[in-house]
Amino acid sequence: MMTTTVQRLGRTDIHLMRQLNALFASVFEDAQSYASAPPNDGYLADLLAKDGFFALVALQGKDVVGGLAAYELEKFEQARSEIYIYDLAVAETHRRQGIARTLINNLRDLAAQRGCWALYVQADYGDDPAIALYTSMGKRQDVLHFDIDVRAFPDLIESDQTL
Template sequence: MREPVEICRLTPSEAPRLRELNALFGEAFGDPETYGSAPPGETYLRDLLGKDHVIALVALADGAVVGGLVAYELDKFERARREIYIYDLAVSEPHRRRGIATALIERLRTIATMRQAWVVFVQADYGDDPAVALYEKLGVREQVLHFDIPPFRD
């Protein structure tokens, strides 16, 4: 059953909604520390949302953030093209399995088309079967390894 939701791209004036989305991410990913313990200030969030290459979408139901994604547009060097990477995507538990994640990705695909992006890509964790099923429904699966390489710290 699909529920009526509004999918919106956040603008600099909607920084408070990004805070709501971060809280949702923290809950959905079981990581409230990362998403809520050191929130950036209002100026930082407004500046971030004002950047063309940062795409923050929210799904609103009855005015509340019930899902969202954050993606980044990457300019490529090997060809004159760009790709869009979905960094975070989540829907709150009571609103899952109702087409919200698909609607968010469909809106991102529309933005990708307007931005003349070559592809939208996303990673999923092994064992996250709902995410894998969603992404397989929408795209082609590749077998890759992902590595986190930390920067040097003093």
Template sequence: MIRRLGPGDLPGLRALNRLFGEVFDEAENYTAAPPDDAYCAELLADRDIVLLLAEMDGQAVGGLAGYMLRKFERERAEFFIYDLGVDEAFRRQGIATALIDQARQIARECGAWTVFVQADVFPEDEPARRLYRKLAREEMTALHFDIAP
């Protein structure tokens, strides 16, 4: 079952962070300094932040975090899939595709004209790239730069 996290779903958000920490092997980044409850409440109330949690028998097995980006050049939006992960024991069961499909539905309902995702080019990320290629209407090569604030 996939559900969108919303106001008051702090346990779901914490479960999503733990899952991402495990799936991406970045527990330090996702769980070492968790945001406080007030910050989480703001995130969960923001309709432009889409947090999806896939669960089986009460266990978090997959998740997606995305952002609706309102555009200035036209009255439209784009939807950015920022994180997508599925527990290794539950991969190849259609969970990632189902998460993306639900995100696409939300994006359409919010007036987004496109959904996009970035993919790393490391060998271990090939399964993700295969999935994105299967769903994509276009593939673009781009460079990503992290710039200090």
């Protein structure tokens, strides 16, 4: 078995971020979101340079076989922050090798170094492997998640006088 290394991407790692996006598109079967309108190099460089954005990749040789994207959220109720794991994926051919757990643990180490309060992540109902992994690493909370389209109902937004 080939050695797997984890790397946090920085400003100059655009080619690895593009590989990570391709992995997300494949694993999530969502080319529309991840591949239909890729950002330009400048956008990716700026994003990867942000202190509160985390893109970690698991590499075997020069190949991205897993990765995650996460954001640090500064809280208002207390002087602390949390890191939200937005996406995490491992190539199907490399699953059950501890790669996802290693990625999360690397992010946990970065969070601890920054003094963050917690990491959190969502899983979809029916994604039993992800649910089992996250349950083994933390406390489960059953919540509802809502996507609110900012372009929906523009006539209501414009006419709302309570703002």
